[in-house]
Amino acid sequence: MADRGGPPAAAPLPGDWPARPDLSLALNRMGGFDWDLGSGLLHLDPVALGLLDLRPEEYDGDPAGLAPRVPLFEAARLKALAARALKGGTATGGAYFRVRRRDGSLRWTYTQAHIRHDPTGRPLRIIGIVRDARHELAEAAARSDLDAGRGRLTGVVERTAALLSRAASVEDVLDVLRDEEAFGHLGAVGVVLGVVEGARIRLVAERRAGAYVPALQYTRVADAYPMSEAVRTERPLFITSRDEFRSSYPLLWPHIEPLPVSAGAYFPLIAQARPIGVLGLLYPRPGDIGHEQRDLLLAMASGIAQSLQRAMLFEQEHDLAEELQQAMLPRRIPEVPGALTAVRYRSARLGRSVGGDWYDVLPLPGGRVGLTIGDVQGHDTDAAVVMGQLRMALWAYTSEGHPPETALARASLLLRELDTERFATCTYVEADLSSGTLRIVRAGHLDPLVRRVDGGCEWIPVAGGLPLGLSAEFTGPGGPGYPVTTQRLGPGETLLLCTDGLVEQPGIDLGESLEALRQSVRTGPAALPALADALFDAVEDRTGGDDRALLLLRRDGPS
Known part of the structure; x- marks a missing residue:
């Protein structure tokens, strides 16, 4: 007979008993993390990623990748808590925080962590768990919403x-x-x-x-x-x-x-x-x-x-950078017998950026004067340096007696040889103030504008060439140069040269902007300095990130 007083036969134990710690954590929706303070990398296991509603391919170990799921105010609070624990030498700590799910809802989560230190007491890693805390914080969430x-x-x-x-x-x-x-x-x-x-x-x-x-x-x-x-x-x-x-x-x-x-x-x-x-x-x-x-x-x-x-x-x-740019511009504009001049320059303040706009007035023998305006590609100190080099090169070439087309061709070759990978637009005018003859060359720049004594005002169509630097690259030193356009400036008439920062603005057709400038010049003040100020004041509030340069010359000599 069976022994009725004995204990029942024990049931066989499961093969995976007792459960591994990772299985216990996963079944209870507890994920793990390991934050290496030296490298800054934060490892999250699959369960932790799930609690944060992140897919594995969306997270590369950079804590910044948690920004879409941890609201800014929660991240700031957790960062402050961690900093206080690290500074105070605390070994363990915990905190509740909210996670923003993909649908935009907020869900309470809890984290518990342990700080590991080296033998000298320097913190090395923060190791801990993250778990769902929706149910236990229902009352706290309601209180927070009312706060x-x-x-x-x-x-x-x-x-x-x-x-x-x-x-x-x-x-x-x-x-x-x-x-x-x-x-x-x-x-x-x-x-x-x-x-x-x-x-x-x-x-x-x-x-x-x-x-x-x-x-x-x-x-x-x-x-x-x-x-x-x-x-x-x-x-x-x-x-x-x-x-x-x-x-x-x-x-x-x-x-x-x-x-x-x-x-x-x-x-x-x-x-x-x-x-x-x-x-x-x-x-x-x-x-x-x-x-x-x-x-x-x-x-x-x-x-x-x-x-x-x-x-x-x-x-x-x-x-x-702006001081460097100003140092590259002429320190003074020389007086020109037989003419009045006015120049203006304004840098568009965009953080650390500056431009490469420039102007120059170059007295030449025989009652002539050279007028230059240009713009080097880019908005940085390199553009300002290249601008200074080009301005001085044109000054040297014209002082040596080279005609406008040769001076511009040499400047283009120089820019190419500087190996800056920059190009520049430029208009150069050689004006004979005794006769009013203008010899104009243009390298990818805006045409000049003339205000007549009879009240008329028009753009001078100038046959142009490629911007400086590009012409040398595509045509070589023996290729096509810069054609010369000849015009006449009468007594009392005003010549305007400017860079595109004075006319271009985002969302506005360039033709409309050019016409607006023409009308402003036509109806502007008679005095040259007042006209220059009025043209600049008219575009003071424009949006856009370009510098502006302006050069005006009025002929006062005999016809």
Whole structure:
């Protein structure tokens, strides 16, 4: 008989028992990641990619590839948490964050991580898991949706980031601070921005509540001001009461006392490991700023710092390039017996770009004068250098007595021999001021324009050749050169030479622009300098990225 009191026979165990850790994680929708701090690469396993709604082919290990799935305000908060953990030597940590799915919906996710250090304590890797947290955070999600304050702050960060991404100058960055949609929801009654200049801080912008005080436009980094302290320590500074303003910063207190200010937050603007400025926010109510709000403000300050540094570098580089370009232009225009001249030049400020436009007036023997205007291809310092070389070459060739067609052909060959891969357009006019005879050659440039004494105004059709550099490439030194067109300029008549920056603009037919310029010259002021100013002022607000150069000559000699 069977032993009825014995235990039942044990069932056979599954062949894969116990389950492997990766199987346990996968079945419970837990993915893994490994972030190598040295290389910056972030590995995500298939489950983690699925939780982030990313396909394997959409992600190459660069954390920047997560931008479509991790909203900006969540990324800023996670970045701040990671930085705080790394700086404080924390070994483990976790955080909830939201993921934007392909359909645009937001889904709560949780991450838990461990920081691995080398024997010296330097952090090497962050290894952890990511899991679905939709159900456990239903109540927290509802509370977050009702938290209008947080929504406003995240909106500020997102809008600020969008505006800063388009900032191309320091003034553009300052305009972000003045943007009501970006900063109007911060709850601050004052926003101030200071730029570090050596051992002092210069206040460059303020908005609201009279936060700007002329006496504080320049302060020293060593002074006992909160902005100075934030720069010295390179750490954010939070002031939570009026008493703290009064006791800790007596130099500032007389300026704060009449304002509706009871708290303040000051953030150093750090770029390339050094403070370049400081952002100050003044609040009407006392109290501490929560960690989440601090993290968002830190992220915003970081974006302002990067944009401010980029804009400052762009402006410095542009100024240097523009100085080089100006040095390549004539330092003065010589007086020409028998004629009046006027020149104008304006660089289109586009970051670090400059152009290769130039003009020149060259006195020649026998009462003659050479007039040159041209434009080297490109918008950089190379274009400015090539422009200077061409201008001096034409000056040398004409001074040696070469006729216009020969001078232009030699300049074209020179440009080809410089091996710059650039070409240039140019119009050269040799004017005999005693007879009014004009001998004109053109290399791919605009025709000259003449205003007659009877009120007429017309473009002079000039037989042209290829741009300088291209003519030497396609025809060689013995090939076709530049045909000469002969015209006459009567007493009191005005000759206009210009570059295409004065007429071309995006979306407008060139013929319409040329006709508009002709009408402006025809009806413009009689005085030459006033006419030059009027022509430039008429196109001041045009969009487009080209420089503008203008040369006017009026013959005053006998017919």
